[in-house]
Amino acid sequence: MNPTDSILLKKIQSGDRPAFMLLYDRYWNSLYRFVFVRTRDKEITEEILQDLWVKILENTDAIHTDDSGSAKGYLLRHLHYRILDYYNSYKKAPPTVSIDEFDIPNEAELSDTDYFEILEENEISSLLSMIDEIVAQLPLTEQQVYDMRIRKNMSVNETAETLGISNKTVSNKLSKTLGEIREKLSPDYKSSKKLVSILVLMEILTQ
Numbered sequence: 001m002n003p004t005d006s007i008l009l010k011k012i013q014s015g016d017r018p019a020f021m022l023l024y025d026r027y028w029n030s031l032y033r034f035v036f037v038r039t040r041d042k043e044i045t046e047e048i049l050q051d052l053w054v055k056i057l058e059n060t061d062a063i064h065t066d067d068s069g070s071a072k073g074y075l076l077r078h079l080h081y082r083i084l085d086y087y088n089s090y091k092k093a094p095p096t097v098s099i100d101e102f103d104i105p106n107e108a109e110l111s112d113t114d115y116f117e118i119l120e121e122n123e124i125s126s127l128l129s130m131i132d133e134i135v136a137q138l139p140l141t142e143q144q145v146y147d148m149r150i151r152k153n154m155s156v157n158e159t160a161e162t163l164g165i166s167n168k169t170v171s172n173k174l175s176k177t178l179g180e181i182r183e184k185l186s187p188d189y190k191s192s193k194k195l196v197s198i199l200v201l202m203e204i205l206t207q
Helices: 007-015 017-037 042-059 072-089 122-136 140-151 156-163 168-182 195-204
Strands: none
Touching: 007 017, 007 195, 017 042, 017 072, 042 072, 042 140, 122 140, 122 168, 140 156, 140 168, 156 168
């Protein structure tokens, strides 16, 4: 039985990485299409979605679920208002598609099916194990920074203070580590556009 969004959010709050990736995978396809059909801009769509995933990571308590434990309604409402913010910021005409019109016409479907590939739970475990093996081969400081920033979701300031290094060094070490992960992943995962987007999301946390 698949865990509800409510259960996943509680696990994410405690630093459970597979839980975050399962939630990410559960909604990536539909949320991407929801935003893209309203903005018609790939970069803006990814930027809006990345802001949402950072919000989930950094302030899990703010994500509300309904009686069935689903966060879908909250996520769609959040994205709806971020899309309106985008149009207001650039003084563009607001989108004509309402939040209730979730089904997307065929012409709006994206052709890049790889973008919406689905990682099963066992694949996530395999992927994380592979990443852990790569990180374990890195210098100690890189391992410590990765552990604190990614696994424990500690802030840059907290990590820098704990390790006795500067904020800039923390960011540089994590960026270097993520680069190593990308380079050493097996070809099956390295070609995954969804995986790349997850790694980009991780890099956002270095800011």
